Each structure stands twice: as C-alpha cells, then as structure tokens.
Amino acid sequence: MRKTILLSSLFIVAFFLFIFLLPTNSFAENRKQTAVDWFNQADALLKGGKYTDLKKAIEYLSNAIKLKPDYTDAFNNRGNAYNDLGQYQRAIEDYNKAIRLKPDYADAYINRGTAYHNIDKHQLAIEDYNKAIQLKPDDAYAYNNRGNAYNKLGQYQRAIKDCNEAIRLQPDLAAAFISRGNVYSDLDKYQLAIEDFNKAIQLKPNDADAYYNRGNAYNKLGKHQFAIEDYNETIRLKPDDAEAYYSRGVTYGRDLSQYKRAIDDFNKAIRLKPNYADAYSNRGLAYLLQGKTKLGCRDAQKACALGDCESLEWAKGKEHCH
Secondary structure, eight states, X not given: OHHHHHHHHHHHHHHHHHHHHSOTXXXXXXXXXXXXXXXXXXXXXXXXXXXXXXXXXXXXXXXXXXXXXXXXHHHHHHHHHHHHHTOHHHHHHHHHHHHHHOTTOHHHHHHHHHHHHHTTOHHHHHXXXXXXXXXXXXXXXXXXXXXXXXXXXXXXXXXXXXXXXXXXXXXXXXXXXXXXXXXXXXXXXXXXXXXXXXXXXXXXXXXXXXXXXXXXXXXXXXXXXXXXXXXXXXXXXXXXXXXXXXXXXXXXXIITOOHHHHHHHHHHHHHHXXXXXXHHHHHHHXXXXXXXXXXXXXXXXXXXXXXXXXXXXXXXXXXXXX
C-alpha cells in the first residue's frame, strides 16, 4: 500500500516540478491571443502618431483582423501603416473596408483622402474630406488636408480659407501653418510664407518640413545662407531626407558657386534615392562647370534616361556632350 502512495506522491511532485520549471514566457506564448491583444501590440509601436515598425504593425493588425473580420479600427490603422509604407492602393482598400463596416467613420474618410492625395487624386481626396467635415464639423485636420488638396489643384483662395478654419479650430496645429505657408509660397508671397513657417516651428520645433519649406522660401528671396541653415536643420532632424540634400546642393551650386559642396550633397541625395533624375542633372551641371566633362556628360545622360533631359540639352548646346 505504501508503494502505491509513494509512486502517486512522486508523480505529483514531478508534475509540479515540470510546471514550475517551464520558462516563464511559455504560458504567454501558448495562451491564445485575442484580436484586441494583437491590436494593442500594434498600438504599443505608436510614437508621435506613427508606427516605429510598420511591417510589425501590419503583421499584428492582420492577426487582429483574422480573428475579428469586422474590426474597423484594425482596418483603419493597418491602412495608416500601408500609407506610411507608400503602399497607397492597399491603404485605400483597408479604408474602404473600414468605411463599409462603419459608414460614419470620419477618421477613415480623412485617412483615405490622404491616400488619394498621395497618388495625386486630389478631387477624390476633397470628396472624402467633405464627407469627414459633414460627419465631424470641428475636425481641424479635415480642413487642413482639404486645404492641401485645393492648393494642389491651384484653388489657392479655397486652400487659404480651409487653413484659416483649421487654425481657428486648433490654434496650435503646426501642420495648418505649414499648409498655409505652402499656399503663400505658391502665390509668390514668400514673406507671408516665412511668417507661417516661423509660427509652425515655434509650435513644433522638431518639424523637419517647416524648416525645409522655410528654406525654400528664403531661397526665393535670395537669402541663400538662411536657406542653407534651414536645410541643415532639416537634415539634422531627418537624416534620410533626399530632398533636403538636393535643395541644399542646388543652393550651393546654382546660387553660391560652391560646386564641390553641391556635388557632395547630390551624391547623398542619389544614395538615398537612386533614381533621382534632378540630382543627376544638377550634379552633371556642377561637374561640367568644374570642367569635368566626362563625369558631367555621364550624369546628364543618366538624368535624361530618367526623364530629365534639360542638362544634356544644355551641354550639347555648349558642345560639351554629344
């Protein structure tokens, strides 16, 4: 009888040892994750309204959708991740699903409008912003984004009116000051643009776009050193910004005749964006103006192959290239 008791006791002890010696994360790994768990894991990747790891966010949100096919917020947020990845059609498909599931989802209309804007379908973007404003009349972002779309269509007064309304609704919205500054720049009102970019920087000192756009406005006013300082700050805040390197390179080369510095910046722009036709074109011009004909013609031909033949035509006119 004791043997039986002893064997049972040993079995119980062994069982509990097995349980307690398991790695502490085994239960977490084996426990079935819910749709909300996956959604929250994606949410944990958000920083400043953007996912720090877009592919992970998409993976987590896709898992949430598999478990809960009517998860409107998961479709909307996965759309945002696709949008930030530049996969705009996938983003639009996700926003479509979110809107079908929840027809009064104002944020999904705003986000789909942004995706349309990114593929230059500005009228469709405006229609989505109109719907968002109808559903949520006090949403400053909807007015701001619609203002951007109107600006792209050359409807400048409508654009300014929408930016003004966005600022009235949310006076600390730096994006609205940047948007209105861009409209003023397009209207050649560069001093007004600079004042708006100044306000945006005051509200959001780490906004690379505000510095970049102010740099462009300073360039238009012939204040090239101020422009370079703003491009420097843009690059400090956003080291992978090919446009900032390109614009600083243009300023060094075209405006200040500092060709070596210009070429260095065009090199960086091309490394970040290998098919950057304008960067090849301007680097070619910088080489040609230094008397480096072979390098200049090679870049001019590359730029032309990418769709920008301006520098090659100029070089042929000067009989530098054939």
